[in-house]
Amino acid sequence: MNTRLYTVIYGVLFVFATLQVAVEFAGLDYWTAFGVIMALSAVKALLVAAYFQHLRYEPRAITYVVTIGLVAALALTLAAAYSITGT
Structure with missing residues (x-):
């Protein structure tokens, strides 16, 4: 690089x-x-x-694994926020 x-x-x-x-x-x-x-x-x-x-230069499979982890973390964060607010 x-x-x-x-x-x-x-x-x-x-x-x-x-x-x-x-x-x-x-x-x-x-x-x-x-x-x-x-x-x-x-x-x-x-x-x-x-x-x-360096995800730009990695195989797409690694990028997908990182993306799935990010989506899972966001989903858990939203679920936790929803349960705290109680709405």
Whole structure:
């Protein structure tokens, strides 16, 4: 891997993190700010997983295993949140 690509990705991650802080202070309503921050977080997570964890260059089977684990973790988190709120 070349250093230039990693530097560009690091710069994108830095800019997205800065945008997340800017959105927090922008005075948007809660759900709009939440949606923007979650979208930026998803892109950041994909970049980190793809390049810094090298999933982009692994066989697809490994990517599927990681994706299944992520979906399972999200499902358990949503189930726990649902049981705590009691609705």
